[in-house]
Amino acid sequence: MFLLGLFNKLFKNKNNGNGESKDVESPKVKEDIEENIKYIKDMLKDSDDIIYREFWVGEEFQHKLELVFVDGLVDKGIINEHVMHSLMLDSRQAKPSIDEIKKNIYEVIKKAAITGGDIKEIDDLDKCITSILSGDTALFLDGHPKVVIISSKGWQMRSVAPPETEMVVRGAREGFTETLRVNTALVRRWIRDPKFKIKQMQIGKRSKTDIALLYIDDIVNKDLLSLIQERLKQIDIDCILESGYIEQLIEEDWHSPFPQMLNTERPDKVAASVLEGRIAILIDNSPFALIIPTTLATLFQSPEDYFERWMISSLLRILRFTAAIIALVGPSIYIAFTSYHPGMIPTKLALYIASTRQGVPFPAFMEALIMEATFELLREAGIRLPVPIGQTIGIVGGLIIGQAAVMAGIVSPLMVIVVAVTAVSSFSIPSYSAAIAFRLLRFAFMILAAVLGLYGIMLGFILMLTHLVVLKSFGLPYLSPFVEINLSDLADTIIRAPLMVFKKKTTYT
Amino acid sequence: MKKVLILFVVLSLFLTGCWDKREINELAFVQGIGMDIDKDKMCNITVQVLKPANLATSSGGGGGGAAAGKPYEVYSSRGVDFAKAFSNFNTELSRTLFLQHNEIIFIGENLARSGIYSMLDFVTRNPEFRRTSYLVVVSGGTIDDLMKLSKSVEKYPYREILGMIQNQKNTSSAYVCDINHFVETLETEEVQPIVGRLEIVKKDGKPQHARFVGAAAFKYDKMVGLLTEQETKGIMWMDNLIKNTSLVVDKGPKGDKTHISFTIIKANSSITPKVNGEDVSFDVKINFDSNMIEENSKYNLTDLKMIKGLEDLQQEKVKSEVLDALNAVQKKYKVDSVGFGQKLQEKYPKVWAKLKDRWDEIYPNVKVNVSVKATLKRSGLTSKPIEPR
Numbered sequence: 001m002f003l004l005g006l007f008n009k010l011f012k013n014k015n016n017g018n019g020e021s022k023d024v025e026s027p028k029v030k031e032d033i034e035e036n037i038k039y040i041k042d043m044l045k046d047s048d049d050i051i052y053r054e055f056w057v058g059e060e061f062q063h064k065l066e067l068v069f070v071d072g073l074v075d076k077g078i079i080n081e082h083v084m085h086s087l088m089l090d091s092r093q094a095k096p097s098i099d100e101i102k103k104n105i106y107e108v109i110k111k112a113a114i115t116g117g118d119i120k121e122i123d124d125l126d127k128c129i130t131s132i133l134s135g136d137t138a139l140f141l142d143g144h145p146k147v148v149i150i151s152s153k154g155w156q157m158r159s160v161a162p163p164e165t166e167m168v169v170r171g172a173r174e175g176f177t178e179t180l181r182v183n184t185a186l187v188r189r190w191i192r193d194p195k196f197k198i199k200q201m202q203i204g205k206r207s208k209t210d211i212a213l214l215y216i217d218d219i220v221n222k223d224l225l226s227l228i229q230e231r232l233k234q235i236d237i238d239c240i241l242e243s244g245y246i247e248q249l250i251e252e253d254w255h256s257p258f259p260q261m262l263n264t265e266r267p268d269k270v271a272a273s274v275l276e277g278r279i280a281i282l283i284d285n286s287p288f289a290l291i292i293p294t295t296l297a298t299l300f301q302s303p304e305d306y307f308e309r310w311m312i313s314s315l316l317r318i319l320r321f322t323a324a325i326i327a328l329v330g331p332s333i334y335i336a337f338t339s340y341h342p343g344m345i346p347t348k349l350a351l352y353i354a355s356t357r358q359g360v361p362f363p364a365f366m367e368a369l370i371m372e373a374t375f376e377l378l379r380e381a382g383i384r385l386p387v388p389i390g391q392t393i394g395i396v397g398g399l400i401i402g403q404a405a406v407m408a409g410i411v412s413p414l415m416v417i418v419v420a421v422t423a424v425s426s427f428s429i430p431s432y433s434a435a436i437a438f439r440l441l442r443f444a445f446m447i448l449a450a451v452l453g454l455y456g457i458m459l460g461f462i463l464m465l466t467h468l469v470v471l472k473s474f475g476l477p478y479l480s481p482f483v484e485i486n487l488s489d490l491a492d493t494i495i496r497a498p499l500m501v502f503k504k505k506t507t508y509t
Numbered sequence: 510m511k512k513v514l515i516l517f518v519v520l521s522l523f524l525t526g527c528w529d530k531r532e533i534n535e536l537a538f539v540q541g542i543g544m545d546i547d548k549d550k551m552c553n554i555t556v557q558v559l560k561p562a563n564l565a566t567s568s569g570g571g572g573g574g575a576a577a578g579k580p581y582e583v584y585s586s587r588g589v590d591f592a593k594a595f596s597n598f599n600t601e602l603s604r605t606l607f608l609q610h611n612e613i614i615f616i617g618e619n620l621a622r623s624g625i626y627s628m629l630d631f632v633t634r635n636p637e638f639r640r641t642s643y644l645v646v647v648s649g650g651t652i653d654d655l656m657k658l659s660k661s662v663e664k665y666p667y668r669e670i671l672g673m674i675q676n677q678k679n680t681s682s683a684y685v686c687d688i689n690h691f692v693e694t695l696e697t698e699e700v701q702p703i704v705g706r707l708e709i710v711k712k713d714g715k716p717q718h719a720r721f722v723g724a725a726a727f728k729y730d731k732m733v734g735l736l737t738e739q740e741t742k743g744i745m746w747m748d749n750l751i752k753n754t755s756l757v758v759d760k761g762p763k764g765d766k767t768h769i770s771f772t773i774i775k776a777n778s779s780i781t782p783k784v785n786g787e788d789v790s791f792d793v794k795i796n797f798d799s800n801m802i803e804e805n806s807k808y809n810l811t812d813l814k815m816i817k818g819l820e821d822l823q824q825e826k827v828k829s830e831v832l833d834a835l836n837a838v839q840k841k842y843k844v845d846s847v848g849f850g851q852k853l854q855e856k857y858p859k860v861w862a863k864l865k866d867r868w869d870e871i872y873p874n875v876k877v878n879v880s881v882k883a884t885l886k887r888s889g890l891t892s893k894p895i896e897p898r
Binding site for chain 1: 529530531532533534536538559561562564607609610612637
């Protein structure tokens, strides 16, 4: 909570400097159109992408109207076709009594003239500006203290593409995009239950980012829901750039290397989680949804586990847990065995290691550190490099560093194998956030192994487990269901039992 | 406060660690350690130390090079006791001796005869010695001879001998004893230990190779005599240790002179003590199943009488092995290596309590009845022998 406090302090100070305050009441829409437009123009001064379109309607052009929208954020087709065309041309063909129109031009325009689908009216100028800036079109009418907001969002957006960080062989290929509305629709398509709720709010004093809470009303834990809403409301920050901001600002324990929320690009994963009673948070401009609460076991689940037969899925689960342990302690076991406990290695292997390490000038710890650091470098560089050059890194890494380092006698061949196996293992953990947690802890374990041998590794395990046992994700123990013994809950952890077993499942696992 | 605590924990990690750190490539791997005692009662230790660089296979990394020499080196050291002798190695070795991968301890005949207690104490006190290391008495030569054997399939003699010991379960021709087993029997008053024996075969006065055959009978920690292969087998029959071995009889069912070989596929034995007043006797019952693997007198095994005859021959042979063994341990060396005393103690503890103190006198004259039951199960792929015409 210390960091959160720091954040708050920082941002608060900034705001005070700008002299902005929440207490000032925002102005209402006036009757005089000129005044309204002037206010908006004042507020949005020097923003050249805002378009003000003034036009006249009526047989004698007696009604003055004005559209305000942001160029690029709106679908001009909607404005031309369903607003201007309707108002300026089509409405002339309508034949209501002149009197009525005169009396109630606003209602007529709103209800009979605009053919756009989604409109609402507001009387608050600041809200009006927010709407304009989020891609809606504001229609001002002279002489009426209301604004009609026409939903006309239509900017250039990435189309729905396969989720790149969570590929599956069998299962839906859709991944979230950067547009919140598209994302909520993707989830809605999986759940047609009327109890499925998508509750929206805005966070970020300047960004005013839309975020949506997704849950099923009669399954979700109400306390959890209000807890999350409470924490979201407490967020006091200028801008939410990615779901990671939300994750870090509302998580329970910022000391922990482990992710306390699952993030996913897959709508089916979100749908499945929501159906289990969890809450998903979708954030505009981010293709990653957050799922709350999360346990350690969920980080090892892949949607595919449920699509393939249970036997192979169980095997894969066991494989993943083993991989996590290897990713965590692979190099440290090597260090501990070669530096402290050579007697525990089978004789022939021990002799082989001794013979290959004959010319190696570094102790095992340095050797492992060099190789691990090299590997991390390669991985980091691989992310930065453009795709066509990216392949070069594979050649440099695999051939030159792996082979040449051994030939040069800087590292032993077995070390290269250990690093490779560790790397492959860390990639087989489905959740990237969990994988990087294990990656980080690997170095801690290496130091422990270098200092205390196997005893150090065990010490590390005890420390890690103690932390995990204490850790909670929004009230749910991070290690559940391992911490409370309930056989039916264990059906979806290290193994994935046949689907029939899940009928009685009540808790999150 | 919390930060100070964390700092303290982290620092303590770095301050206490590393004291027993030894990099694997800075160790002298001991593969085979021999201990003996010389005429001046000085303790001798001989170790076979591997040179891992020379072990690497053709394409191996390291500094292998093309002309890899002998992959091991033999070092000897002398001292007033074994610990002193062992620490004297430091004066001539660049690396520390690493014993955790050593699985055999060779005992010289002189040491064995004069008592191995001091050696046993050194070995069991030092955490680096494996408690599962095999104990082997070397006969027919010195330990130096053993370390310099020339004939070898493996890369160095130790591997060869380890292979022999592990292979032993296929032949049951020698007794296998590790430190744990030896200490256990030494601490049991009703049984006397037996240790496996390695016999060095010399040719023109030069040690050629070794045979792991027979055993050495101990009375407490002192060796009293060597047992031949035949006698060892007899003891193993009684101890129920025969699993899979071959059995050769040297006459046919009709009394003709020939050789017939069998393999034992299953065997079990029991020793039952019988008490009649002060008079103690033992019944040894042995049952085993066997397959015939070779015969060259063209017996027709479809004949039941013939099978019975072959079974009788096997029984006779096994019985003679057992009687040989009894003769050796009971009459010649007068040690209760089989553990008749233990059987008596298990079944008649009161009788044992009475006889315990006089057991050494009673034992050599105790009557042992041996009965053997053999069953011939199969005769290989042939039921009727090949008949050339």
